[in-house]
Amino acid sequence: MNFIYKTVFLLLLVTSGVSAVAEPSPNLGNTPMESDEVFKDFGGKPGLVAIMDDFMVNLVADPRTKPYFDNEKQTYIKAMLVEQMCELMNGGCTYPGRDMKSSHTGLKINRAAFNALVEDFQLAMDKHDVPFRSQNKLLAKLAPMYRMIEEK
């Protein structure tokens, strides 16, 4: 019996380990890219961190997005965004955060605010010379999340 328990336990461990590598984080919000080409255009993780720093500066400076970001959670949100973007771009990260719906519930984000955030993100990516095509490849992963983020 002990042997069987051990075997089952080991099998579970192995299969869960395999699936953790193959499956994206459950709360990621979209499937990751198949290659890390775009991630390289973002300058890898250091580049992504620098872009997110500027992104947050833009979000707080923009009156359309300021109400959602001008608070004590900035550092946490930035860290989560880095992990999420990194995983979406197949950069070898694991997004540990909440799903897109519950993390935005009650914020009453409308299309105008959603698009404003995209614009602020584009400005940050422009500043760090991310090629336009690569910007759009990441935006294509993020844009459909409006369905989970916006509240009427």
Place this chain on the structure above:
Amino acid sequence: MQCSKKICLSFLVSSALASTAVMADMSASNKLLLTGGVSQVEGAAGGGLTPWAVIGGYGTNDEIGANVHYTYAKTGDYKLDSYGVTFGFYDRFELSIAEQKFDIGNLRNKVAAGLGADVIGRDTLDQTIIGAKLRVFGEAVLDADTWMPQVSIGAQYKRNHDEKFIKSAVIGAKSAEGVDFYVAATKLFLDQSFLLNSTLRLTKANQFGLLGFGGAKDDNYTPQLELSGAYLINKKLAIGAEYRMKPNNLRSPANAALFGGQNVVNLKEEDAFDIFVAYAPTKNVALTLAYVNLGNIATVAPVGANYGTQEGVYLSAQFGF
């Protein structure tokens, strides 16, 4: 012009009392750059020649947007001046009015020389177009994870102001007014930075309606396909091409008698296409430069001779509020 539902309603009700604070709020533009298309030649939001499924203006789903446009096209024998205004309501409904002035001075002179009489008697043909468009479903820009396009239906009521001439023997149109109906599907393939549009139009219009509606050859609605493709080079710049099929309703031999059997005004209508560059330096301005080929419009030529192709330049400027 953009504003929240509440502010807009109060603005519309008492526009004269609009405060500067309200005006400042209205100048916010919350749709992404160039995603509202530009004003096409008939006034709807789209490419240069074809209406797209997008709703004009930079207003989002709880805002109203508007823009004005001026378009100038010059081909070998003709010139077209067009201006108008386009309103987008809540990214759902679009209303447009456009006024077109078609310069036929060259044709007038050639016909007068051939006939020895000034039968055209005017240098321009004028037309008013009132357009409406309703977004039925889809989100052309944000639904990047599906193939589902944004789909809209639309209608364009066209009234030609030179009824007597376009229904005369020289042109032979059956009517001076008509309504085009269309369904348009637009999809931005965001990961490829590429936009595709396909529009199916039911129409009787001869040369967009500038030569009236219906003719001796055909006086029925026919389906015409219009295609656009655009590649986004960056946020502000797009290049693309369009193809627009047109009916061929007018019967040219009908006017052979006018020229004693030696010359005809060849009215064979052909498809149009363009190659364009659209540039939006800011959200308030969009400039379009295009090479346009409208095919034959009306050529005075000996019977059996080749007709002319009208190709040239197309310039359009759009200003949003």
